[in-house]
Amino acid sequence: MALRIARDRTSNRPWGDVDKSAIWQRLKRALQEQEEGAAAAVREMYAVVKAEVNADLTQADCWGPHHEIQGDTLVLNRNGVIAAAQALAGARAEPNLTPEQRRTAARHLLRHYRELELEPPESLREAAGQGAEGETVRLSAMVSGEIRVEDVPLAPWVDLEALKAGDPDPLEVVVEIPAGRSKRGWVYTPQALQQIVGEVMSQGLPGFLGHQKPEDVDHEFPEPVTHWVGALWRDGKAYIRGVIDPAADKLKRWLRAKAVRTVSIFGVPTLRQVGGETHVVDYKPLSIDWTPLGRAGMPTAVVAMGEMDAITAPAVQPAEPKEGGNGMGVQDLLAELRKHRPSVAQIAGEMGWKAEDVVRELGVKLEDVAPVLAGEQWSRLQAAEKAVGEMARLVGMEGADPDRVVKRVQQALEAEQAARQAQREQLLEKVVGEMVPLQAARPLVRRLVEPRLDENADEAAIRKAVGEMLQQDDVRQALEAGFAGWVPPNVPGPDGGGRPPRNGLVVRRVRI
Structure with a gap:
């Protein structure tokens, strides 16, 4: 048996309905039995795990659950993510979370907010360590042809010949990132993109197939498929030059076939609110990675490809704009949207x-x-509304406020319960009066027998309970000793016969 993590679906189930204890027991059993995927499932289930993940792990070591387990699959719960973020916001004084653990939990939850396309709360960004700047974000790219590879200068640290050594089929690319508004609505300022240019020129950046997980950046280094070796800032655009690694034969084929033509810059922004807009005023890039088409981010473009330092992709001239309305009418814009x-x-x-x-x-x-x-x-809400409507009809309050209906129903239930109690008291008084001739003994008999009775006991059940109680030797002896003139009634015994009178006393028979 193996545990797996679903990446293709989420749950909207109310988080209060999820049995967290049962989830922990399932994960604990998986760790003890060394099921495949158990450790990864624990790290994904909780926002932070404070101890080594093994069979000795306790539930106290795990904080912030936010997944369900459906069968043997972890499924992200949207409401669980929100609940964990809210809990973290109120956990500043939480003695069991260190500042580093709070940052780890916040970064884990921020990843899920991005997956769910939710805007994370400010408190979560702050808990990540840098306020609004703590979230790793992505800027994105498409094949065009506006600049030659040779036009983008190499960084002074680059040994281009060493990077291409032994590669019979070298390939270089140039990526363009314009300043402006991203698909997310953030405004990327020129100075933020110039920071990316400066980073490449000072030390370079790796390029992977897809992004790392934010929580893995500090300790993981996947094998790069591209080395970004040069950069240029010109006319409000950043141009980044990269060399495809000799081992990345598939990527070269995809690029030449234009099956892959999008990159995404992965990094940490510095945000400022300006006139109600979010401006990115600084950017710390971590990598420039190849990603599938259509991912949200800044529009970027692969604008040139070169083989053996020669340009093979011809420049693409921009289309002549149509006249009026910035070149397009509404119908033209809609047609273009449908196309993409x-x-x-x-x-x-x-x-x-x-x-x-x-x-x-x-x-x-x-x-x-x-x-x-x-x-x-x-x-559930619909069912509750229907139930309240039915209650309103039964008590003659159709159309009334639900709170008034509920109060009226509660009053009716209390009245019904009081009536049942009064009827039970009357029956008990009647039966004890008939079965216990000595009036002085009746209160004691009532107190002894009442705990034995079900609240819905009828007259027959009460008679049976009184008879059985009076047949007990300790009860009979207590009554004979405590009440002068006590005459034991002739009540049915367990075998159906009566118990004969003792001490030569006169027996008063009562029809039952």
Whole structure:
């Protein structure tokens, strides 16, 4: 058996309905039985694990669960991520989390906020260590042809011949990043992009196939497929020059076939709020990585490719704009959008739309949106509303405020319970009066027998309980000793017969 982590689906189940104790027991069993994927599942389940992940790990060592386990698969729970972030915001004084553990937990949760395309709270960014600057973000790229590889100067530290040594098929590329607004709606300033240029020229950057996980950056170094070796700032754009590693034959083929033509700069921004907009005023790049098409970020472009220091990709001249409306009318823009098939998140981010604006503008109703966003929770709310409506009908308060209906139902239940109690008291009084001739002994008999009775006991059940109690020797002896003139009634015994009178006393028979 093996535990796996789902990357292709999430859950909207209310976090309060998730059994965290059962999850821990499943993970603990997986560690003890050394199931495949157990350690990775524990690290993914919790925002921070404070001890070595092995069979000795305790639940106290794990903080911030935010996944469910469905079968043998971990599934990210949207509400669990939000709950963990809220808990972390209130955990500044938490004695069991060190400052470093809080930063680790915040960075872990920030990754999930990005996966869910949620805007993280400011408290989470602050907990990551650098306030609004603590989140690693990505800037993105497409093949074009506006500049030659040789136009971008090499950094002084580069030994280009050594990088290409032994490569029978060398390939270089140039990536262009313009200043401006990203798909997320952030404004990347020239000085932020110049920091990327400076980083490449001072020490270079690696390039991977896809990004590292933010929590792995400090200790992991995947094998690079590209070495970024030069940079240039010109006319409001950053141009980054890279050499494809000799071992990356597949990447070379993909680039030449234009099957891959997008890169993403992975790093940590410095943010400032300017006139209600988020401006990126500084940027600490970590890597420039090849990513699938259509990922959100800054628009970047692979603008040149060179083989053996020669340009093989001809320059592409920009198309002549159409007249009027910046070259396009609304229908033209819509046609262009359909051609490129952008995601809803990309369009909304670029236009600066908020979710509530989109919902309001489209005129959708709550009953249309709620089943999509939280189907299970919406179903429960609907069922609760139906139940309250039924209660209102039963008590003659249809259309009344739900709180008034609930109060009325509570009053009715209390009245019904009081009536049952009064009826039970009357039956008990009647039966004891008939079965216990000595009036002085009746209160004691009632106190002795009442705990034996079910709250719904009828007259037959009460008679049976009184009879069985009076048949007990210790009870009978106590009554004979405590009450002068006590006459034991002739009550049915366990075998159905009566118990004969003792001490020569006269027996008063009572019909039961």
